[in-house]
Amino acid sequence: xxxxxxxxxxxxxxxxxxxxxxxxxxxxxxxxxxxxxxxxxxxxxxxxxxxxxxxxxxxxxxxxxxxxxxxxxxxxxxxxxxxxxxxxxxxxxxxxxxxxxxxxxxxxxxxxxxxxxxxxxxxxxxxxxxxxxxxxxxxxxxxxxxxxxxxxxxxxxxxxxxxxxxxxxxxxxxxxxxxxxxxxxxxxxxxxxxxxxxxxxxxxxxxxxxxxxxxxxxxxxxxxxxxxxxxxxxxxxxxxxxxxxxxxxxxxxxxxxxxxxxxxxxxxxxxxxxxxxxxxxxxxxxxxxxxxxxxxxxxxxxxxxxxxxxxxxxxxxxxxxxxxxxxxxxxxxxx
Amino acid sequence: xxxxxxxxxxxxxxxxxxxxxxxxxxxxxxxxxxxxxxxxxxxxxxxxxxxxxxxxxxxxxxxxxxxxxxxxxxxxxxxxxxxxxxxxxxxxxxxxxxxxxxxxxxxxxxxxxxxxxxxxxxxxxxxxxxxxxxxxxxxxxxxxxxxxxxxxxxxxxxxxxxxxxxxxxxxxxxxxxxxxxxxxxxxxxxxxxxxxxxxxxxxxxxxxxxxxxxxxxxxxxxxxxxxxxxxxxxxxxxxxxxxxxxxxxxxxxxxxxxxxxxxxxxxxxxxxxxxxxxxxxxxxxxxxxxxxxxxxxxxxxxxxxxxxxxxxxxxxxxxxxxxxxxxxxxxxxxxxxxxxxxxxxxxxxxxxxxxxxxxxxxxxxxxxxxxxxxxxxxxxxxxxxxxxxxxxxxxxxxxxxxxxxxxxxxxxxxxxxxxxxxxxxxxxxxxxxxxxxxxxxxxxxxxxxxxxxxxxxxxxxxxxxxxxxxxxxxxxxxx
Ligand code: HDD
Ligand code: HEM
Ligand code: HEM
Numbered sequence: 001x002x003x004x005x006x007x008x009x010x011x012x013x014x015x016x017x018x019x020x021x022x023x024x025x026x027x028x029x030x031x032x033x034x035x036x037x038x039x040x041x042x043x044x045x046x047x048x049x050x051x052x053x054x055x056x057x058x059x060x061x062x063x064x065x066x067x068x069x070x071x072x073x074x075x076x077x078x079x080x081x082x083x084x085x086x087x088x089x090x091x092x093x094x095x096x097x098x099x100x101x102x103x104x105x106x107x108x109x110x111x112x113x114x115x116x117x118x119x120x121x122x123x124x125x126x127x128x129x130x131x132x133x134x135x136x137x138x139x140x141x142x143x144x145x146x147x148x149x150x151x152x153x154x155x156x157x158x159x160x161x162x163x164x165x166x167x168x169x170x171x172x173x174x175x176x177x178x179x180x181x182x183x184x185x186x187x188x189x190x191x192x193x194x195x196x197x198x199x200x201x202x203x204x205x206x207x208x209x210x211x212x213x214x215x216x217x218x219x220x221x222x223x224x225x226x227x228x229x230x231x232x233x234x235x236x237x238x239x240x241x242x243x244x245x246x247x248x249x250x251x252x253x254x255x256x257x258x259x260x261x262x263x264x265x266x267x268x269x270x271x272x273x274x275x276x277x278x279x280x281x282x283x284x285x286x287x288x289x290x291x292x293x294x295x296x297x298x299x300x301x302x303x304x305x306x307x308x309x310x311x312x313x314x315x316x317x318x319x320x321x322x323x324x325x326x327x328x329x330x331x332x333x334x335x
Numbered sequence: 336x337x338x339x340x341x342x343x344x345x346x347x348x349x350x351x352x353x354x355x356x357x358x359x360x361x362x363x364x365x366x367x368x369x370x371x372x373x374x375x376x377x378x379x380x381x382x383x384x385x386x387x388x389x390x391x392x393x394x395x396x397x398x399x400x401x402x403x404x405x406x407x408x409x410x411x412x413x414x415x416x417x418x419x420x421x422x423x424x425x426x427x428x429x430x431x432x433x434x435x436x437x438x439x440x441x442x443x444x445x446x447x448x449x450x451x452x453x454x455x456x457x458x459x460x461x462x463x464x465x466x467x468x469x470x471x472x473x474x475x476x477x478x479x480x481x482x483x484x485x486x487x488x489x490x491x492x493x494x495x496x497x498x499x500x501x502x503x504x505x506x507x508x509x510x511x512x513x514x515x516x517x518x519x520x521x522x523x524x525x526x527x528x529x530x531x532x533x534x535x536x537x538x539x540x541x542x543x544x545x546x547x548x549x550x551x552x553x554x555x556x557x558x559x560x561x562x563x564x565x566x567x568x569x570x571x572x573x574x575x576x577x578x579x580x581x582x583x584x585x586x587x588x589x590x591x592x593x594x595x596x597x598x599x600x601x602x603x604x605x606x607x608x609x610x611x612x613x614x615x616x617x618x619x620x621x622x623x624x625x626x627x628x629x630x631x632x633x634x635x636x637x638x639x640x641x642x643x644x645x646x647x648x649x650x651x652x653x654x655x656x657x658x659x660x661x662x663x664x665x666x667x668x669x670x671x672x673x674x675x676x677x678x679x680x681x682x683x684x685x686x687x688x689x690x691x692x693x694x695x696x697x698x699x700x701x702x703x704x705x706x707x708x709x710x711x712x713x714x715x716x717x718x719x720x721x722x723x724x725x726x727x728x729x730x731x732x733x734x735x736x737x738x739x740x741x742x743x744x745x746x747x748x749x750x751x752x753x754x755x756x757x758x759x760x761x762x763x764x765x766x767x768x769x770x771x772x773x774x775x776x777x778x779x780x781x782x783x784x785x786x787x788x789x790x791x792x793x794x795x796x797x798x799x800x801x802x803x804x805x806x807x808x809x810x811x812x813x814x
Contacts (some may be wrong), residue, residue, distance in 0.1 A: 052452030055407055059448045063440045065414045070437040073429025080418025081738045087419055088748045091412045092755050098408035099759055102401050106766045118759075146426065152744055294430040297506045302434040309441040316449045323453055323460050 009071035020060035029175020031123020074292040090129035097122025131167030135160030166205035177260040362406030368533020370474035394775035424736035439483035447476035489518035532707025537561040539704025588644040590721035593657040605640035606631035614657035
């Protein structure tokens with residue numbers, strides 16, 4: 001039996017990055033939303049809704065990096081070298097926000113505002129640079145002799161800045177619907193209001209990116225706008241429209257859980273759309289999965305672990321979310 | 336780019352790697368040690384039902400979570416740095432180090448992260464036994480993590496189980512790769528080092544409180560537990576270190592020659608042990624040398640006059656920097672000896688029933704607090720700098736591994752790392768010291784639900800005796 005190892009690994013990595021975007025997405029979103037909530041108790045509650053889980057969420061990013069190194073070392077080296085400055089900036093930003101979880105509660109009263117700021121700035125910058133990297137990646141990386149051969153500021157383009165902003169909106173929508181699910185009272189009421197605006201903004205970004213990418217990339221245009229692909233792929237934009245409508249309705253009806261689910265679905269569809277655009281390239285515009293693969297001995301060795309362990313990880317992660325289920329409310333604080 | 340600016344960018348990248356990994360290793364060292372300590376405390380509490388153990392748990396878990404947070408974010412940087420700065424290395428050997436790192440993520444990082452939430456915030460949400468299980472899982476996770484990363488690092492020192500095709504490493508035997516010759520020594524030595532470093536922090540905290548006359552049974556308990564640990568581990572560490580050295584002699588003789596500052600073998604003459612000196616790489620000799628004849632042969636060969644390879648037997652381009660590793664090694668061994676001395680001192684103090692009262696002993700224990708971490712760094716500097724000029728020993732030179740960034744880029748990111756690390760982790764260490772100064776209190780507040788972490792920590796500060804900095808009163812809230 002022939003197993004297409006690079007294909008399986010590409011799927012695992014795409015899955016890992018998707019988990020990262022959806023899960024760390026909502027906790028980064030909390031940081032981006034912090035400026036809109038400046039009462040100390042609200043901020044305590046917001047941070048406490050994610051304190052037990054953020055570390056696990058971020059681990060998906062580590063898996064993305066490690067998986068890429070294991071299965072596609074060439075892609076790992078080229079992509080990270082090409083995006084040297086934005087990647088380092090993102091990592092530094094993740095430090096600033098990651099430590100805020102601990103430091104904020106260990107700081108003295110008059111120091112706390114400093115860690116609030118570090119949480120905000122870190123969350124903003126980490127998200128923005130992730131979006132920029134995504135945009136620049138979609139536009140392609142110049143490779144000669146298996147090495148990055150472009151300029152060091154190639155990643156700064158109007159499109160990449162635009163996707164940077166787009167990701168800020170995406171994560172804040174995830175964050176705000178998470179707050180709706182995990183809190184009550186005024187904090188929740190305010191979140192409904194914000195969620196509406198953010199949902200519209202996200203829709204606008206999805207539309208703009210859908211128009212913009214085919215414009216700069218012939219291959220992407222062909223993928224989406226020729227028959228019969230167009231037929232096969234048409235459910236995706238239709239589903240986006242439908243879920244957007246459902247989300248608005250759920251927000252009007254003040255539902256607690258469903259807005260978060262719909263927001264996740266929207267993000268998932270957007271992610272799927274981007275994946276379809278670049279498939280099967282791992283370094284756009286023209287290095288494919290197969291060219292960047294590590295030897296089968298490496299891919300199969302790591303695959304054994306991944307296949308057995310990832311389902312277990314999903315199980316105990318779900319268990320840990322289950323342990324911390326339910327609302328976190330400001331009132332609890334004074335008991 | 337000119338030759339010299341390539342060199343500069345390369346050396347900056349090396350400094351950047353050394354800087355970031357040195358910060359990172361400090362936090363895992365503490366979390367490896369504390370996680371096991373916490374598991375022991377909770378087990379003792381479950382067995383004896385003495386609240387003392389639970390109180391100690393609730394105190395040390397705060398230090399643990401602080402270090403864990405810093406370990407995670409500094410580790411994230413490491414996982415990406417192989418690509419950002421060492422693209423040549425990653426394309427060449429990613430087929431080996433990548434899967435090992437992937438296993439570390441799958442079997443350790445997720446495990447720790449998944450159960451950490453329950454360990455820190457789950458007291459009121461799961462039963463005591465399940466909670467204990469979570470603590471144990473986290474402790475085991477830290478050890479699994481050390482195992483994989485050290486397999487990877489040791490493979491870079493003593494590579495085997497592969498062939499090279501088209502200029503890339505192709506793994507052929509994974510068991511040989513993981514259980515490479517230096518791996519068992521390095522793993523045991525590192526885990527013991529983590530236990531030692533943590534025990535020294537625990538003991539030194541206790542000593543500080545006792546010297547300040549802040550006595551309670553918790554403080555005494557932790558002093559006693561920590562000292563037993565050091566008594567067992569410090570001598571063991573010296574033995575393991577000796578074996579580690581013999582292993583290195585076999586596989587990386589140039590490193591040992593550099594560590595010993597041993598330049599040449601005179602036929603028929605035993606290798607001396609150089610106690611003091613300043614190896615000079617250009618003149619190929621030591622300044623101010625003080626040496627003991629035969630001792631080098633005795634330690635490294637366990638024989639009266641067998642010779643040890645000397646630096647001049649290796650081409651100049653293949654010699655590691657002896658000036659540095661000669662000294663970092665002596666710092667490590669010197670502190671190791673002091674730790675053994677501290678352990679013996681404690682035996683004497685126990686025997687005289689003065690363990691909690693002897694001022695000399697307590698001051699000594701207090702001063703030894705940070706030395707475990709310093710020793711770990713000194714050991715790693717010896718190991719890594721002694722491997723140079725190779726990144727994968729005998730296979731790839733570090734100079735061929737580096738990503739070709741410009742000097743300005745690398746200096747910019749290096750400056751950013753230095754700035755952020757000192758600011759952020761510096762404050763983290765200050766917070767840690769603050770907590771240590773408050774010390775464990777009987778009836779330590781539970782860190783129960785997510786919301787009460789607020790109560791468990793911040794308000795502890797405010798109600799804790801002895802801790803009312805004049806410039807901060809709870810009313811000064813930032814609105
Ligand atoms: C508390 C920490 C600590 C203490 C007390 C010691 N060491 Fe150590 N040593 C380390 C912490 C460490 C370390 C940081 O963990 C290293 C770096 C790499 C490794 O595996 O362990 C190390 C490396 C290391 C090496 C380098 C091996 C190589 O990579 O080539 C040798 C030869 C020794 N040690 C020998 C000793 C001896 C003879 C000691 C006698 C007292 C000793 N160490 C005490
Ligand atoms: C954790 C403790 C460690 C410390 C303190 C440490 C320290 C250092 C230092 C100081 C260097 C620079 C040597 C020189 O260039 O002269 C170095 C090099 C290097 N080490 Fe380590 N190291 C550690 C662990 C590891 C591990 C676990 C790995 C791999 C899995 C690793 C991989 C490397 C690489 C790739 C280099 C080459 C880059 C360079 O030469 O600077 N190190 N390390
Ligand atoms: C001997 C050297 C090392 C040891 C013993 C070690 C051990 C550990 C341990 C025990 C943890 C988890 C505990 C904590 O977060 O504080 C950790 C975290 C981490 N380490 Fe290291 N490490 C070493 C070097 C490295 C290197 C070279 C890398 C880069 C590949 C790395 C990557 C990471 C990452 C990404 C994390 C965060 C994982 C998470 O999300 O929980 N470590 N390390």
